[in-house]
Amino acid sequence: MPDTQTLPLLLRQLRLPTVAACWPQLETRAQAEGWSLPQTLAALCEHELAERERRRLARHLKEARLPVGKTLDSFEFGAIGADHRRQLTALAGNSQWVDQAHNLLLFGPSGVGKSHVAAGLGHSLVDQGYRVRYATASSLVQELQAAKQALRLSDALTKLDKYSVLIIDDIGYVKRSEAETSVLFELIAHRYESGSLIITANQPFSAWDSIFPDSMMAVAAIDRLVHHATLLELSGESYRKRAYQRQRRGEQTASSE
Template sequence: MANAAALPLLLRQLRLPTMAGCCLEVTERALKQGWSIPQTLAALCEYELAERERRRLERHLKEARLPVGKTLESFEFDAIAGADRHQLSALACEVGWIEQARNLLLFGPSGVGKSHLAAAIGQALIEQGQRVRYYAASTLVQELQVAKQALRLADALSKLDKYGLLVIDDIGYVKRTESETSVLFELIAHRYEAGSLLITSNQPFSAWDSVFPDDMMAVAAIDRLIHHAFVVELTGESYRKRAHTRQRKEQKSTLES
């Protein structure tokens, strides 16, 4: 006959540490409330799964390297034209477009919240079970350049395949050099119909000749990006300018009171 006192040890050997940690508490509650064996097992499994999900979320949020504190709830939708709350909330909560390797392209001048939206959508998708990685465009390009110089570009691109969504922020700030734009193009071509990209840019496609020095490369990159993409164009006053205006009003109100 099995020794009930050995249950925590057996659960740890089965690599069920959360069940092991709470089994005594749960079994005592089960005895007091008259739970059946299946009910008790179900309760233990729920604890284990909840803890695994918590650890997964913590691990994937850490690896994503998203800017912190950016949520859709804190985004000022009313101040920005082109920011469709319903559409962006749907993209944040539904993973179908990630599974279909579609892209999301956010355009707009500096300060309208492109990076905020990118980070918020990325975090929401992680909560839906997706793996996400955020990069400033210049940082990503530099890393890919180093890999290419070491003849490891193919490996570097393949390592990014584990992320369902790759966020490339501020692509317009990539320097207009052949070495940088070539690795950026190779990344776009590699992800085409294989993995989703979320790209923010302060320059419309018509000005991407400042990103890609070769017109044919620019056209080819744009063609791949928009083939399966949601395109959002944001306009409005800079967040920093709005914050400054609010601050001045509050200071004025304080002085007058």
């Protein structure tokens, strides 16, 4: 006759912490509702798997380093037009482009929501089970520069391979120096046809000589980025300007009451 007193220990050894925590309550329910043994086991397994999935999503969301609250649900799509909304909704809902290691390039002036859109797509992809990493271009370049100086650039690039999608925000803010742009180019070349990039930029390709001091390097980088890519140019009034105008209207309304 099995000793039920050892059950908590056995479940810990089997690494089933959720089953260990919830089996007494489920046992009571199973007895009350007349569940069979397979039904009880299925319920325990469902609880264990659901908790594992919750922890996995929480872990992947933490490592993604996405800006808090910047989801597609909180984005003001009315400011960018219906066509872009349909395209972005399709990219968020159908992740085949990620499986195919395609890129997404978001262009537009400051304040139109490029960073928000990129982060929002990142949140959607994490929810779908993909591993994502968000970083500003300047911080990522500094990270890779440090690795290169320590003769570990290849290891650093390989470490980023675990992310299906790498979001590089504000690429135009990379300093126009050989040291910085060389590691950026090596990253783009390394991920070519092997992992997706989401890149936001204030400048069109024609102005990328402000990023890459070597025109041949600029052409080579652009060629790799656009070979399998969706390009979207966002336009409209600055989000910050719209927020300021709403605040001012609210203050004026309050003062007139």
